[in-house]
């Protein structure tokens with residue numbers, strides 16, 4: 001029997017993905033420079049600087065320089081005093097940050113599933129692991145807004161130790177002045193989980209003051225940010241920095257993946273150069289795509305503003321089942337998640353702005369036409385921008 005080797009499948013996969021249009025809100029595309037760093041010799045190395053300043057591993061001095069530069073790039077980009085760049089994923093960054101900000105038995109508030117909150121904050125996951133009592137922030141899903149009045153009275157009663165902001169279905173920023181008014185008298189600290197919107201924050205959009213108006217900004221580096229996959233913990237509070245490190249190395253991870261750190265440093269350089277134009281294009285594209293999809297009969301929530309982020313949310317109905325929709329799009333070379341989110345990060349990374357053409361392809365495919373070749377033709381004209 002002939003067994004295809006995995007490298008053949010990887011090549012096949014790459015060819016396949018290069019012919020498809022990626023509209024997944026959690027994903028983006030990395031530049032050739034970032035890819036080069038990811039597949040460099042660093043991919044199989046370690047580096048760990050001990051308290052006495054020595055590295056536990058030999059041969060790491062050039063990487064130490066890479067690490068320090070990458071850290072500086074990220075601090076400059078997000079205007080923060082301290083960037084923890086080691087977390088190998090957003091989820092790990094969140095766990096280490098929450099562990100640094102809470103004790104066992106503490107009460108924490110986060111946005112629940114009806115508000116598009118992150119599943120990791122459900123009782124069975126992070127609260128279970130860190131022995132926390134998790135409550136839902138009162139939320140108005142119809143307008144995608146926190147119910148600030150209801151939250152203020154809940155916080156007055158329960159005095160949460162920590163408030164976690166951020167959503168996975170994230171289309172609207174918060175009123176941070178109101179959050180501060182609620183958190184301060186209750187003595188609550190604020191963790192802003194910007195996983196989805198880190199690339200927008202870096203480019204001065206969505207909620208650019210998130211790191212100033214919270215105690216800690218945490219998030220993934222590969223959703224609206226320029227990759228690679230990983231996480232960040234950012235703060236201006238020098239007392240917290242050491243605690244983050246303690247809750248990472250040998251607690252939630254060991255090897256920081258030096259190739260990923262190098263790639264992150266490059267992505268941050270790209271963001272420093274081009275983040276503003278990219279984030280502005282993402283915001284514009286989301287609005288245009290929401291509008292165009294609605295015009296073409298694919299209902300999008302929150303008309304007439306649709307979204308301030310890198311994703312629009314489809315409106316579920318008996319005629320629009322998200323799983324069926326996503327599978328039908330996949331048959332036509334259009335890649336979407338199965339939660340009704342349509343993302344604009346990757347098409348914006350390709351410098352594309354004709355949202356009407358995308359809405360046309362989506363609506364024709366949903367109506368039963370085969371648009372596979374037209375999608376491949378469109379994608380063949382796109383190339384990655386915003387990198388050198």
Ligand SMILES: *Cc1c(COP(=O)(O)O)cnc(C)c1O
Pocket residue numbers: 026089090091092094117118120166167168193195196219220221230231
């Ligand atoms: C995606 C996501 C995470 C987890 O990030 P990973 O990088 O996938 O580990 C955490 N919080 C929120 C709000 C997310 O959307």
